[in-house]
Amino acid sequence: MQVLLGIIFHFVGGFASGSFYMPYKKVKGWHWESFWIVGGIFSWFIVPPVAAYLTIPGFADIIHGASAGTIGITYLFGVLWGIGGLTYGLGVRYLGVSLGSSIILGLCMVFGAVIPSIYYDYFPKENKDTFSMLIHSSWGLTVLAGLAVCVLAIVICGKAGMMKEKQLSAAATDPNGIVAKTEYKFALGMAVSIVSGVLSACFNFGLEAGKPMAELANEIWKAAHPNQGNFLYQNNVTYVVVLWGGLTTNFIWCMILNARNKTFGDYSNKKTPLLSNYIFSALAGTTWFLQFFFYGMGESKLGNGASSWILHMAFIILTANMWGLVLKEWKGVNQKTSRTIIIGILTIILSILIVGYGNYLKP
Secondary structure (H helix, E strand, C coil): CHHHHHHHHHHHHHHHHHHCCHHHHHCCCCCHHHHHHHHHHHHHHHHHHHHHHHHCCCHHHHHHHCCHHHHHHHHHHHHHHHHHHHHHHHHHHHHCHHHHHHHHHHHHHHHHHHHHHHHHHHCCCCCCCCHHHHHCCHHHHHHHHHHHHHHHHHHHHHHHHHHHHHHHCCEEECCCCCEEECCCCHHHHHHHHHHHHHHHCHHHHHHHHCHHHHHHHHHHHHHHCCCCCCCCCCCHHHHHHHHHHHHHHHHHHHHHHHHHHCCHHHHHCCCCCHHHHHHHHHHHHHHHHHHHHHHHHHHHHHCCHHHHHHHHHHHHHHHHHHHHHHCCCCCCCCHHHHHHHHHHHHHHHHHHHHHHHHHHHCC
16 A cells, blocks of 8 residues: 555656646747746745645754755755756757667656665665666665566657657647757767756665655654654755755756847736736746645655656656646647557556555565
C-alpha cells in the first residue's frame, strides 16, 4: 500500500508538471519573459513558503537553524537547476524539439537518479540507498532496469517527434507548447543539451543537499505523531531554499529579456486583459509548484530518492505526450509516426510498473 500511494502521489505531481503550461496559453498580449516571471514568482517565491507554513509549524526556524553549508549548497544547486532550465531552449534550437528534449530529459533522469546514490557510496548516510545497494540487490537491479526502459521510451518518443517534425513543418512546439524554430547544429546542440540535462538534474541534488532540514522536520513530526510513519510534507522546507536559487536565475534572465525586448510595459499594459493575465500566470505557477509538493509526498512513501526521481520524470514525460495527443498535436502525421508515439507512451508506462515493482521488492 505504501508503494502504491507513493506511485499515485508521483503521478499527481507528474501530471501537474506536464500540465502547468496550459494556463499560460490563455495569457494574451504579453511576451514570454513577462508571463514566465510572473508565474515564476508564484512558483518559486510565494507558494513554497505558504505551503511550508501550512504544513510545517516553525519551518522558518528550521531554515534559520540549518548550517550555512547546508543552506549554501542547497541554494547553489537551485541556481544551477535554473541555468539548466534556461539552456533547455538552446538545446531545442540546435537539435530540434524532439531530439533535444529527448537528450535533455534522458540525461536529467539518469543523472538525477544515479549521481546521489553514487555520492552516498563515498559518503555513507543512514537510510540512504547507495549505488552499490542498487547493483547488488534484486530490487535495486529492478529499479535500474526500469530506468533503462524509461530512457528507451524517451528515445522512442524522440524518434516519433523527429518523424512528426519532418512531416509537418520546420517549426514545432516544445513540451511546454512554445513554437521553436530550429537551427540544426549537431555538435553545438549536443554540448548544450548535455549541459542542460546535467544541470536540470541539480534539483534532485538540491533536495539531497537540503535533507538535514527535511529530516529535522520529519523528526519533529514523528515525535508528535508516534508510530504513524514518515512525515508526508517534510520536503516542503527544503523546497523553499532550492527554489530561491531557481528564482534568482530566472529573475535575472527575464529582467535582461524585458530590457532587451523593451517589454517592461507588459505588466501594466491596459490594452491587454491584465487581471486574467495575472490570474492565469499565477495559476500556472501554482500548478508548477504542485509537482514537487506531491513529489515530496511520494518520496516519503517510497523512501528511495532514485525511484522517486525516475517515477517523477516518467510521469512528466507521459503527461506531456498524452497532452500532445489530446490537443491533436499529432494530427496529420502518418500511421507509422502515430504508432511510434503510442509505443513510446506504452514503454513509459512499462517503466513505471517496473520501478514500482522494484520498490515493492525492497525489504
